[in-house]
Structures are given as structure tokens and as C-alpha cells.
Amino acid sequence: MTRPDTWTLVLDGWDPADEGRREALCTLANGYLGTRGALPESSADGVHYPGTYAAGVFNRLSDVGDGVAVENESMVNLPNWLDLRVAVEDEAWLDVSAGRVLEHRTQLDTARGVLHRTTRFVDGAGRHTRLHQRRFVHRERRHLAGLHTSVVAEDWSGRLTVASGVDGTVTNSGVARYRHLSGRHLEVLATEETADDTVLLTAATTQSRHRVAVGARTRVTAPADAPVVRAPDLAPGRIGHRLTVGVRAGETVEIEKIAAVVTSRDVAIAEPALAAAGLLAEAPGFEELLAEHTRSWARLWHRCRIELVDGEQPASPTTVRDLRLAGFHVLQTVTRHALDLDAGLPARGLHGEAYRGHVFWDELFVLPVLVLRFPALARALLLYRVRRLDAARRAARAAGHRGAMYPWQSGSDGREESQRLHLNPLSGRWLPDTSDRQRHVGLAIAYDLWQYVQATGDLAFLTDEGGAEVLLEVARFFADLAEHDPADDRFHIRGVMGPDEYTTRYPGSDRPGIDDNAYTNVLTVWVLRRARELLDLLPPSRREALTAALDLGPTELRHWREVGERMAVPIHGDGVISQFAGYRDLPDLDWDAYRRRYGDLQRLDRILEAEGRSVDDYQASKQADVLMLFYLFSADELRDLLGGLGYALPPEAIPRTIDHYLARTAHGSTLSALVHAWVLARAHREEALDHFDRVVRSDVADLQGGTTAEGVHLGAMAGAVDLVQRCFAGVETRGDVLRFNPHWPGRSGVLELTLQYRGRPLTARVTDREVCVAADDGPGRPVRVAVGDEVHDLWPGQTVRLRLPRAPSPVPAGRGTG
Numbered sequence: 001m002t003r004p005d006t007w008t009l010v011l012d013g014w015d016p017a018d019e020g021r022r023e024a025l026c027t028l029a030n031g032y033l034g035t036r037g038a039l040p041e042s043s044a045d046g047v048h049y050p051g052t053y054a055a056g057v058f059n060r061l062s063d064v065g066d067g068v069a070v071e072n073e074s075m076v077n078l079p080n081w082l083d084l085r086v087a088v089e090d091e092a093w094l095d096v097s098a099g100r101v102l103e104h105r106t107q108l109d110t111a112r113g114v115l116h117r118t119t120r121f122v123d124g125a126g127r128h129t130r131l132h133q134r135r136f137v138h139r140e141r142r143h144l145a146g147l148h149t150s151v152v153a154e155d156w157s158g159r160l161t162v163a164s165g166v167d168g169t170v171t172n173s174g175v176a177r178y179r180h181l182s183g184r185h186l187e188v189l190a191t192e193e194t195a196d197d198t199v200l201l202t203a204a205t206t207q208s209r210h211r212v213a214v215g216a217r218t219r220v221t222a223p224a225d226a227p228v229v230r231a232p233d234l235a236p237g238r239i240g241h242r243l244t245v246g247v248r249a250g251e252t253v254e255i256e257k258i259a260a261v262v263t264s265r266d267v268a269i270a271e272p273a274l275a276a277a278g279l280l281a282e283a284p285g286f287e288e289l290l291a292e293h294t295r296s297w298a299r300l301w302h303r304c305r306i307e308l309v310d311g312e313q314p315a316s317p318t319t320v321r322d323l324r325l326a327g328f329h330v331l332q333t334v335t336r337h338a339l340d341l342d343a344g345l346p347a348r349g350l351h352g353e354a355y356r357g358h359v360f361w362d363e364l365f366v367l368p369v370l371v372l373r374f375p376a377l378a379r380a381l382l383l384y385r386v387r388r389l390d391a392a393r394r395a396a397r398a399a400g401h402r403g404a405m406y407p408w409q410s411g412s413d414g415r416e417e418s419q420r421l422h423l424n425p426l427s428g429r430w431l432p433d434t435s436d437r438q439r440h441v442g443l444a445i446a447y448d449l450w451q452y453v454q455a456t457g458d459l460a461f462l463t464d465e466g467g468a469e470v471l472l473e474v475a476r477f478f479a480d481l482a483e484h485d486p487a488d489d490r491f492h493i494r495g496v497m498g499p500d501e502y503t504t505r506y507p508g509s510d511r512p513g514i515d516d517n518a519y520t521n522v523l524t525v526w527v528l529r530r531a532r533e534l535l536d537l538l539p540p541s542r543r544e545a546l547t548a549a550l551d552l553g554p555t556e557l558r559h560w561r562e563v564g565e566r567m568a569v570p571i572h573g574d575g576v577i578s579q580f581a582g583y584r585d586l587p588d589l590d591w592d593a594y595r596r597r598y599g600d601l602q603r604l605d606r607i608l609e610a611e612g613r614s615v616d617d618y619q620a621s622k623q624a625d626v627l628m629l630f631y632l633f634s635a636d637e638l639r640d641l642l643g644g645l646g647y648a649l650p651p652e653a654i655p656r657t658i659d660h661y662l663a664r665t666a667h668g669s670t671l672s673a674l675v676h677a678w679v680l681a682r683a684h685r686e687e688a689l690d691h692f693d694r695v696v697r698s699d700v701a702d703l704q705g706g707t708t709a710e711g712v713h714l715g716a717m718a719g720a721v722d723l724v725q726r727c728f729a730g731v732e733t734r735g736d737v738l739r740f741n742p743h744w745p746g747r748s749g750v751l752e753l754t755l756q757y758r759g760r761p762l763t764a765r766v767t768d769r770e771v772c773v774a775a776d777d778g779p780g781r782p783v784r785v786a787v788g789d790e791v792h793d794l795w796p797g798q799t800v801r802l803r804l805p806r807a808p809s810p811v812p813a814g815r816g817t818g
């Protein structure tokens with residue numbers, strides 16, 4: 001029996017309604033550049049959407065609606081380098097949408113980072129033509145991408161015409177809801193031929209004035225050296241070549257196109273057009289570039305191995321494939337090219353235009369995967385925040401607060417990019433969008449930063465690179481946001497939104513936000529504690545310099561301590577942590593009735609609004625909010641945090657809290673299933689595996705019904721990998737020790753994964769009985785690894801076998817995360 005291929009996503013047949021999802025899933029990227037898996041002969045027409053994006057290249061456009069000017073910043077769709085069409089004799093360009101397709105298949109090879117496309121056409125005259133294309137976005141040479149096309153004239157002889165160029169007439173129009181807003185971000189400045197076989201288009205973004213040069217070198221190899229006639233192929237905003245060649249039945253014409261994309265944001269260039277032309281003049285041929293690229297992917301996968309092997313009931317090959325696909329998209333979106341890009345993590349990758357390429361809190365879900373493999377990449381994402389500290393300080397000041405208030409949606413310069421209105425497609429109404437009240441994004445940044453330092457021990461990031469300032473300024477902002485109420489002698493944070501974006505205000509209130517979101521308040525306490533710990537961690541001279549620079553004196557520190565000890569957290573009489581103050585006074589929704597009526601309730605907010613109601617009026621959450629606390633903290637840590645505030649968290653309160661929200665969450669964000677899988681993993685493994693399945697299939701199955709076409713959900717994709725490593729394998733970095741606390745189902749066999757801890761590459765094999773950790777050989781100090789109380793110094797080249805202290809699968813009476 002052949003082993004199922006878990007590395008290839010195969011998409012068979014032609015389905016125009018599904019093309020958007022396929023294009024997003026088949027995006028190839030290298031962290032610097034991303035190109036959707038659109039067919040090279042296609043243009044944006046409602047079915048196809050060729051999109052190429054460079055990380056960090058944003059532009060702003062303004063529109064006036066109802067007399068009010070609205071400005072939006074978007075990641076710009078760059079000139080389309082794929083642009084390649086072929087025609088047989090005098091027929092129209094081959095086009096899958098125009099029918100006459102006998103076979104059509106797309107295959108994404110995630111082991112090598114190569115996209116294959118095969119289509120067989122029959123034309124009006126009954127001639128059969130087969131087209132095979134291979135494509136890469138080069139992992140090492142960040143500016144280069146390649147497309148190889150072979151055209152087989154199966155049963156005809158005659159003329160084949162190829163048009164290949166660069167199309168600068170593209171706009172941002174990939175998301176239907178934004179299409180009424182302006183989308184023309186580029187002005188074409190120049191088109192030129194830089195060599196016989198090379199064209200170059202230079203454009204500028206209209207507001208940010210980035211220059212973008214996209215060049216393409218097209219070479220045709222004709223059978224039996226038949227002459228190739230090349231002519232310029234020009235149209236406004238587009239430059240290319242038209243090549244004609246004679247072909248006989250059974251012969252193949254090979255067309256290789258190498259593209260270069262360079263922008264004025266890039267380092268180590270003199271000027272984009274010069275750089276792009278130079279790169280194309282020097283670039284080797286397609287096969288050589290492809291070989292380099294696939295070798296690079298092989299090295300990368302070696303470093304990021306996750307294998308599920310030898311189980312009696314191992315995970316299905318489809319699950320393994322989907323897990324690899326998820327890892328693939330994360331690894332190709334955040335790469336070492338991120339180190340000098342200053343681009344942050346766009347929530348929907350370089351894969352589409354949803355959320356306009358903005359950066360949210362999603363790195364909270366991606367960083368754990370990076371920190372345990374590529375700490376430098378995690379650091380690069382954190383530096384994106386460090387550089388925007390002043391913008392966050394300005395935002396805090398403008399809101400009347402001290403410290404740093406990071407934006408919910410961030411783009412080029414760190415100002416708030418959240419939209420002010422959003423469309424409910426069900427009712428056709430535009431509604432106020434107050435999601436920027438999610439102040440908790442700053443807390444997530446502080447949490448990310450701390451996790452990074454825990455995993456790496458990189459104190460220099462704190463002291464020399466601005467990490468400490470970010471954490472302290474976030475702490476300062478939240479301490480200032482908290483208001484003391486003498487009535488209960490507690491601090492309260494009012495008028496914010498938690499991660500649950502459904503709840504925007506109290507019923508009937510015109511004041512946006514809710515009070516005392518438990519997640520925000522508890523995380524504030526955690527950050528205030530870490531801020532103090534951080535100051536203790538620093539050498540006295542550094543501490544003094546820092547506190548002097550921030551004007552952080554004993555009075556303010558005392559205030560932080562008070563807030564950290566007297567923060568209000570709404571906890572109901574039955575022990576259930578309340579999502580916010582007054583949450584439990586809201587009525588319950590009749591979930592069963594709504595489910596019967598509408599089936600899918602992921603967009604319950606839109607359903608209720610279209611009915612003339614409001615989701616604000618019910619105990620209903622879009623995604624995990626309170627349960628985020630169990631995702632970020634162990635039960636002991638949470639108990640300790642609440643205990644410090646004078647609240648108890650008895651064991652039975654945990655399953656009660658989890659059950660309460662499980663029954664009232666619509667999972668309208670892909671992040672929700674991820675958090676639920678995590679929270680359930682300890683005690684309700686089967687249910688957790690169901691949620692895991694949802695996470696891993698979020699995009700491949702487009703579980704949100706249409707959102708994948710607009711870009712993949714990187715948080716969920718990374719989350720799927722993270723569930724395997726941190727949740728099922730129980731990997732944790734705490735107190736200078738790499739700990740394993742696996743909850744790995746025995747029937748799933750062996751889980752093997754490669755990690756990096758404190759600079760040492762490690763391979764861990766996890767079963768339901770033991771964890772075996774092998775350290776790569778080489779010079780250096782040991783790292784400390786542990787299972788339970790058994791801590792070992794693991795020297796380079798050594799392997800340690802740690803038996804799990806308890807038998808697998810104890811199922812306690814209630815749920816728990818203990």
C-alpha cells in the first residue's frame with residue numbers, strides 16, 4: 001500500500017465558486033513577498049483575484065461618505081507579475097472560465113514550497129492542449145519568484161502565442177465589502193525594456209510614496225530550436241512581450257518567467273528599478289532557482305519537524321496534511337526576511353486583503369510557535385511594537401492617559417487603523433464599529449514580550465532594545481486606566497471591550513464599551529506584577545537609568561501595587577467568572593431555537609441586528625473571552641492572581657466557568673476553537689480533539705463560510721501547531737527550564753517534534769508514557785529539561801528519557817485545566 005501523501009494539497013476540477021479559497025490556500029510567500037495562487041492568465045473578475053503583497057507596504061486612501069471623510073490604510077496589491085497567457089493559432093487566450101476544460105488540477109507541495117497547475121483544454125477547432133505550470137516564491141532570494149509553463153500541443157501543429165508581462169493596473173478589490181471604497185493605490189511611473197527578454201514596471205503608492213519596481217524576464221524554449229518571434233506588448237499601465245513560436249503535434253514549448261519585486265522600503269538597494277533590473281540580469285534559470293528554493297524548504301522542515309507516527313489510531317493523513325499546511329503558511333509568512341522589514345504580523349497573512357493587512361493581537365497565538373524555533377523572528381515581531389511605542393504613547397495622551405495605548409488594528413506607523421463603521425451584509429446597514437475599545441491588545445503585547453524573554457533569556461532585548469519600556473509603559477497605561485471606587489475600595493476599568501467582539505456596550509446605552517472585563521482586569525494585574533519583577537531583574541544601574549528616563553518614581557510604583565492588589569474582577573455567586581460587570585444580569589439567548597432557525601450562528605451579531613435586536617443584550621460571545629484566562633495561565637497561576645486580589649478560585653469554579661461559556665459562545669472567530677481545544681485538553685480530550693479538528697481545518701475547509709478567500713487565518717494556523725506542541729505535548733518554558741507536561745492520547749502513537757531552547761536544537765519524542773529529549777551535539781552549556789519534579793541537565797549530544805509521573809487519561813469529574 002502506498003503511504004498517503006501528507007505534504008500535498010490536491011485541488012481537483014474547476015469550481016469558480018471555490019476559486020477564492022483555493023487562491024488563498026495556494027498562496028506562496030517568503031515573508032517579504034506573497035502571491036496568491038491565482039491562475040497566471042486571470043485578472044480580477046469576481047472569480048479570480050491575483051494579488052501580490054509585500055510585507056509592510058501600506059497606503060492610505062480617503063473616501064467621503066455621508067459628508068464625512070474616511071481614511072483607510074491598506075496593504076497594497078502590487079503589480080501582477082504572474083500575468084501570462086497562451087493562445088493557439090487565432091483562438092482566444094486559454095481560459096478556464098471560458099469552458100472547454102477537460103482536466104484541471106492544482107497541487108500545493110508544502111514540502112518544497114511549489115505550486116503545480118495542470119489544465120487540459122480543447123479549443124473551438126477540436127485541438128487538445130495541455131498546460132503544466134510550476135511556481136515558487138524564492139525562500140532565500142527574497143525579491144525573486146518564478147513561473148514555469150510547459151505547453152504540449154497534443155494533436156495539432158501551428159502557432160502558439162504567449163503574452164507575458166507585468167500588470168500595473170491592479171487595484172485593491174479583493175474584499176467585496178470594501179469595493180465601494182477607493183482601491184487604486186498605485187500610480188504607474190514608468191515601463192521599460194531593460195533587456196531583450198526583460199520588462200520592468202515602476203509604480204508609486206499614491207500617499208505613502210513607496211516606489212515599487214516589478215520586473216519580469218521571459219524566455220521561451222521552442223522545440224527543435226524553432227524561431228521565437230518576440231514583440232513588445234503594451235497597454236496603459238502594463239508592459240510585456242508577445243512571443244510566437246511554431247509547434248508540431250506532440251511537441252512541448254517551455255516558457256520560464258522570473259520576476260523581481262523591489263520596493264523603496266528595502267534595505268541594501270540603491271533604487272528599486274535599478275535593483276530589480278540588476279537582479280533579473282543576474283538571476284540563473286528557473287530550474288536552478290527552484291533547486292535552491294526546495295533545498296531551503298527541506299532545511300526549514302528539518303528544523304521544524306512535527307511528525308505523528310506509529311499510533312494504533314494515528315491522526316488521519318488528512319489531519320496531518322492540514323497540520324503541515326497550517327505550519328507551511330506560518331513558516332512562509334514569517335521568515336528571516338522579517339528581521340529588517342518592520343512589518344509586524346498581518347492577521348490574514350500575505351494571502352489576501354481581509355482586514356486590509358492590519359496587525360491585531362494575533363501574534364499572541366503565533367509567537368509560541370516562533371519562540372520555540374526561531375526566537376529571532378519572534379523578536380522581530382516584538383520590535384515592530386517597540387518602534388511604535390511613541391505612537392502608542394501619543395494615543396494614550398490623546399485619550400487622557402499616561403503610558404502606552406497600543407492600537408487594536410495597526411499598520412504602517414502604529415496609529416489606530418480600526419474602521420469606524422462596518423457593514424452588516426444581512427441587513428445592508430452600516431453600523432458603528434467600536435472594536436478599537438479592545439485595549440487588551442497592549443496586554444497581549446506585554447505578555448508576548450515576557451514569554452519571549454522567558455524562552456530565550458534575552459535580557460538585552462529588555463534593557464538595550466526597548467522591550468522594558470514597552471512593558472512598563474503598557475503597565476502604566478492600565479494602572480492609569482483603572483479608576484478607584486471608594487464604594488468598594490476597588491479599581492475598575494470601564495468602557496472597554498474584551499476579546500469577545502460581540503459585546504460592545506450595555507443594553508440601550510450610548511456609551512461604548514463595558515466595565516471590568518475580567519480578562520482585561522486579570523491581565524492588567526499580571527502585567528503590573530511582571531513590571532515589578534522586571535525592575536527587580538535588571539542590574540541596579542540599568543534600573544535607575546530606566547526609571548529615570550520614564551520618570552517612574554516610588555509613588556507611581558506604589559500606585560501600581562495598589563491597583564495590582566485591589567483590582568475588581570466580577571465573579572458570580574456560583575463561582576463563575578463573569579465576562580464583565582453585569583454580564584450575568586443579561587438574559588440568555590434561546591440558542592437551540594436560533595440554531596434551528598439559522599443553522600450556523602458564527603455571525604450571531606449580524607443575525608440579531610438584521611432581526612432588529614442586538615447581541616449586546618444577551619449572554620452571548622463571539623469567541624473565548626473569560627476562557628482566554630485559562631489559555632494563558634495554568635489554574636495555579638490564575639488562582640494565585642485572583643488570590644492576590646482576595647478572590648477565591650475553588651476547583652469546582654473552573655469547570656463551571658468553562659461550561660458556562662462553552663454553552664454561550666458562537667465561535668465567530670477561528671481563534672475561539674483554538675482556545676476551547678486548549679482549555680478542554682486536560683480533562684475532556686475527545687471534545688478537545690473536536691475543537692483541534694476545527695482549528696486545523698479552519699481555512700482548508702473554510703469553516704467560516706467565505707472568509708478564507710480573503711486571506712488565511714494565521715492565528716488559527718499557528719494555533720493548530722501550538723496545540724500539538726504546547727497543549728498536547730505540554731511544552732512550557734518557565735524558570736530557566738524546558739518543561740513537558742504531555743496530554744497526548746496513547747492511541748495517537750508517538751509525537752516527534754523539533755524545538756530550539758536557549759539556542760540548543762532539540763528533538764522531543766512524546767508518548768503517553770514518556771518524553772525522550774535529544775540535544776544536538778556541539779559546543780555549549782547544558783539546558784535544563786523536566787517532566788514533573790524530575791529536572792535534568794541535558795548536555796549537547798545527550799539524550800534523556802523522562803517517564804511520565806502518572807498514568808494517562810485520568811478523567812476527573814468536572815472539567816479542569818489543572
Ligand code: BGC
Nearest residue numbers: 347360361362501669671715
Ligand atoms: C477576531 C479578533 C482577531 C481578528 C484578526 C477577529 O475576527 O475577533 O480576535 O484578532 O479577527 O484575526
